[in-house]
Amino acid sequence: MSGAGARPSGTEHTIDQWMVRARAWLDELQSPIGLRASSAEGHFHALFGRDTLWSVMLVLEASRLRPADSDLAAWAERVAANGLRALAATQGTREHDETEEQPGKIVHEYWPETPEHLRRAHWPMENGRYYGSADATYLFLMTAVTVWRQCAGGRELIDSLWDHVVAALHWALRYGDVDGDGLMEASPRQPERRGLNNQVWKDSFDSLVTEAGSPAPAPVAWVELQGYAVAAFRGMAAVLADRGQDEPLRHELQARADTIVGHLARFTLAGEGAPAIALTAEKTPVPIVSSNIGHVLWCEALAGEAAQSAASRLMHPDMLSVWGLRTVSARSYAFDPFSYHRGSIWPFDNGIAAGGLWRLGRHDDAREIGRRVVGALDHYGTPEELYCSLPATWVRAPDPGGADLLIDYRRSNAIQAWTAAALLLLGAQLLANP
Numbered sequence: 001m002s003g004a005g006a007r008p009s010g011t012e013h014t015i016d017q018w019m020v021r022a023r024a025w026l027d028e029l030q031s032p033i034g035l036r037a038s039s040a041e042g043h044f045h046a047l048f049g050r051d052t053l054w055s056v057m058l059v060l061e062a063s064r065l066r067p068a069d070s071d072l073a074a075w076a077e078r079v080a081a082n083g084l085r086a087l088a089a090t091q092g093t094r095e096h097d098e099t100e101e102q103p104g105k106i107v108h109e110y111w112p113e114t115p116e117h118l119r120r121a122h123w124p125m126e127n128g129r130y131y132g133s134a135d136a137t138y139l140f141l142m143t144a145v146t147v148w149r150q151c152a153g154g155r156e157l158i159d160s161l162w163d164h165v166v167a168a169l170h171w172a173l174r175y176g177d178v179d180g181d182g183l184m185e186a187s188p189r190q191p192e193r194r195g196l197n198n199q200v201w202k203d204s205f206d207s208l209v210t211e212a213g214s215p216a217p218a219p220v221a222w223v224e225l226q227g228y229a230v231a232a233f234r235g236m237a238a239v240l241a242d243r244g245q246d247e248p249l250r251h252e253l254q255a256r257a258d259t260i261v262g263h264l265a266r267f268t269l270a271g272e273g274a275p276a277i278a279l280t281a282e283k284t285p286v287p288i289v290s291s292n293i294g295h296v297l298w299c300e301a302l303a304g305e306a307a308q309s310a311a312s313r314l315m316h317p318d319m320l321s322v323w324g325l326r327t328v329s330a331r332s333y334a335f336d337p338f339s340y341h342r343g344s345i346w347p348f349d350n351g352i353a354a355g356g357l358w359r360l361g362r363h364d365d366a367r368e369i370g371r372r373v374v375g376a377l378d379h380y381g382t383p384e385e386l387y388c389s390l391p392a393t394w395v396r397a398p399d400p401g402g403a404d405l406l407i408d409y410r411r412s413n414a415i416q417a418w419t420a421a422a423l424l425l426l427g428a429q430l431l432a433n434p
Contacts, residue, residue, distance in 0.1 A: 012378050015427045019062075022423040023072075025383055026055070026079065029417050033112055034086025035079070038385065042413030046128075047090065047110040049136035050201055051418050052083045053143050058351050058421035060146050062428040065358075077151040080143065084157070087140060088164035092131055092171075097189045099124050100131040104164075104171030106140045108133035108196070124194045134186035134199040137168050138176075138228035142299075144168075145235030148242070158239070169236055173256070176229060178219040182259040183279070184229045185219035200225065201349075202327065207341035208278060208286060209334050216286055221279040223267050224292045226260050227299030233257040261301060274313035275302075277328070289313060289329040291346075294353025297360060311360055314353055315368075321389040322404040323376040324350045325369060330391055337388045337407070344409055346386045347373050351422025358429060370426035376406055383419035385412040 013021070029036045037044035037051040044051070056079055063069070063076040092105035100108075111118070111128040124130055144165050147154040158165060178185040186199040196203050197215065200222045208216045237253040240246050267275035267285055276285035277292050293310050296302055302310055314320065318330040324345045328335055337343040350373045354366040377384060388407040392400045 013381075015374070015430050018374060018377075018423050019427040022383065022420040022427070023075065025415055025420040026059070026417060029415070029420075030082060033110060035083055035417055037417050038413040039415035042385070042415060043411070044109075044413065044416075046112075047086055047107070049087055049090075049106040049108055049133055050139060052087060053106075053136060053139035054201075054348060054352070055418045055421040056080045056083045056143050057139070057146060058348065058355070058418065058425045060143075060150055061355050062421075062424035064150060065425075065428040065432050073152070077147075077153060077157075080147050080151060081153075081157050084140070084143060084147065084161055087136075088161050090129060091164055091167060096126070097191055099126050099129060100189055100195065101126075101129070102131065102171060102175055104137065104167035104169070105131050105175070106133065106136040106168060107131055108136060108199075122194055124190050124192075130195060132188065132190070132196040132199050134176075134184075134222075135201065135225055135228055137171050138184075138225070138232045140168050141165065141172065141232035141236055142228060145232070145239055148239050165236075169232075172229065172232060173252070176225075179281075181263075181283070182256075183221040183263050183283075184225040184260070185221045186225065187219035202292075202341040204340040206339070208288075209342075210280075210286065211333055216278065216280050219281055221283070222292065223264075223275050223277060223279075223290075224295035224299075226264060226267075227296035227301040230257045230260050230301040231299035233260075264296075264301060264306075272313060273309035275310065288332050288334050289319065291319070291325050291327050291349050291353060294325070294349065294356050297356025298352050299356075300359060307360055311357055311362055311365065314357070315365055320369065320372070321345065321391075322372060323387065323389045323406050324373040325353055326389065337390050337394075338409070340386070340409070344386045344388050345373075345376070346419075347377060347384065347426075348416070348418035348422040351418075351425045354426060354429060363429070363432070366429050370430050373426060374423070374430070377419075377423070379406060380414070382414045383416055383423060384414060385409075385416035385419060387412060 034047040035052045037048040059076045059079050063073045090107040090110045092101040108130050148158045176184045178187045198207050233253040234257045237250045240250045269276050277288040277290040278286045328342050335343045350369050354369045357366040386409050388409050390405040390407050392402050
């Protein structure tokens with residue numbers, strides 16, 4: 001797209017225009033190694049497992065909501081095939097703590113040429129690969145299940161990648177539950193403590209802090225990891241049934257999913273009607289209400305009143321600002337609207353939450369999130385990685401009239417793949433029939 005790196009201010013586009021532009025940006029981000037997470041001008045112009053997989057799932061969900069659009073369906077299937085093949089090609093094959101590689105594990109990032117800033121930081125990569133992601137392997141399985149169910153050529157594609165899918169599944173069963181308590185945890189293994197400490201999408205060093213202000217020590221059971229595992233295990237059990245394979249494994253997967261669902265009550269925060277962001281190593285809730293709830297709703301790991309209560313909690317004004325869902329509640333001790341993950345707003349994260357709300361039948365809530373995010377992105381004109389929403393009560397002068405302020409996150413990438421993908425889903429919801 002010509003001039004895609006520019007950031008026009010105050011531009012306005014129709015939803016149809018945003019969706020056309022989103023596809024063009026995603027096409028531009030395709031490369032010989034797979035979908036780059038950001039443009040060449042950004043910080044993440046490489047293959048990132050988590051980014052690719054959420055981009056694919058958001059695109060596929062947009063396509064599902066527009067069943068009459070055969071061109072979108074065919075394009076979405078190509079995006080999915082490219083993403084899954086790229087990650088299968090970089091999947092872990094050995095135990096290697098230095099880079100956190102394990103058999104079947106999906107790569108966190110792959111750089112064909114290691115950037116100088118990562119060399120200076122002694123980033124723990126080998127052959128451009130680093131595997132410090134606790135969630136990407138579940139997301140790979142979730143994506144494979146979605147492709148199997150939804151895409152015209154999905155079964156043929158997954159059959160061609162079956163060995164990689166099985167390897168990913170065995171990684172999840174063998175390595176996901178670090179301490180054997182039935183929950184899925186993140187626990188870095190890099191011997192010199194280089195790389196990422198928080199190995200989920202909120203992977204900044206200070207994304208999870210206790211009330212004392214210190215990082216929560218590993219292993220940490222992030223709430224969205226539980227949702228991802230439930231969706232992956234349930235979905236793979238169904239795929240195995242379709243293939244007429246391995247009944248004992250199917251029963252194991254369903255039992256593992258049921259165990260996790262049973263444990264989700266341990267995350268409940270008294271008086272909030274929603275789960276905590278994570279459990280500590282001692283399995284006590286970290287008392288933060290967060291957008292991670294939306295990921296659990298996407299995975300349909302909560303049901304009944306628990307799901308409805310969590311969905312309603314997302315729509316409270318401390319979470320839903322004028323410009324979209326905050327990453328953590330503005331009432332939280334951890335809230336910092338200028339931080340990377342503790343109060344900023346990420347459009348892709350909003351897309352996931354909107355998708356979860358839609359699956360619950362809360363279409364008006366999903367559309368409200370979409371309108372607010374698209375309204376913010378209209379001020380950028382590009383699929384911005386993230387931005388900040390400053391509460392009006394934080395402003396001394398001039399008087400903002402009670403409205404939250406839209407603020408740049410100074411190191412945000414202007415072109416981010418999963419933001420473009422989220423625009424497709426939010427647009428599809430906004431254009432869908434009531």
